[in-house]
Amino acid sequence: VEGREGGVRAVSIGSGITGYGAGLLIIDDPIKGRELADSEIERENVREWFWGEAWERLEPNPEEGRIVIVATRWHDLDLCGELIEKSASGGEHWDVLNLALVSDDGIPLWPQKFPLSACEHIEKHSDPREYQAQYMGRPRPPSGAIFKRQWFIISPCAPEGLSWIRAVDTATSEKTSADCTVAIRMAVDRQKTLYVSVDDILRGQWEWPE
Secondary structure, three states: OOOOOOOOOOOOOOOOOOOOOEOEEEEEOOOOOHHHHOOHHHHHHHHHHHHHHHHHHEOOOOOOOEEEEEOOOOOOOOHHHHHHHHHHOOOOOOOOOOOOOEOOOOOEOOOOOOOHHHHHHHHHHOOHHHHHHHHOOOOOOOOOOOOOHHHOOOOOOOOOOOOOEEEEEOOOOOOOOOOOEEEEEEEEOOOOOEEEEEEEEEEEOOOOOO
């Protein structure tokens, strides 16, 4: 732009960028694939680089600089997962744009190239974990195949006469690396159908007895 100065510096994850500032920091695929994503050491290396070097380069300061991260969500505990957790618990705000192959309403993202029939074919012939990560942007741990998405039905209201309880899974830690404490309100009918009140779920990182 005439009358203004600027520039671009491209580096790989882990490279030293001390001495350089950035009004806009763009991070493209900090984790390159499944093998690296499943390595706790590799994930920690990315986090250390992000917080120890990249984030501190924002200008005029980390509060006013901007960051864009474009990534395949290979793992639920990746850098994006950490930032989403922080945002949900009242930390820095992040706008999340998840471009899933198929929406929850069954609408394909790019019907001209991937019509619904092609999307269903991809899901049928893909490993469930890889499909959720690469095509849906919803990574899950290796043990996350216990619950199937098709088991869940979104209902506008629950039947009358249910006895509701509050279930709490406590992690009792404020550390960002710790699991979240989650409390849900739920009930079971005579047919053993489980109802969960989606408007009454508490999730965050707190110390006991908060």
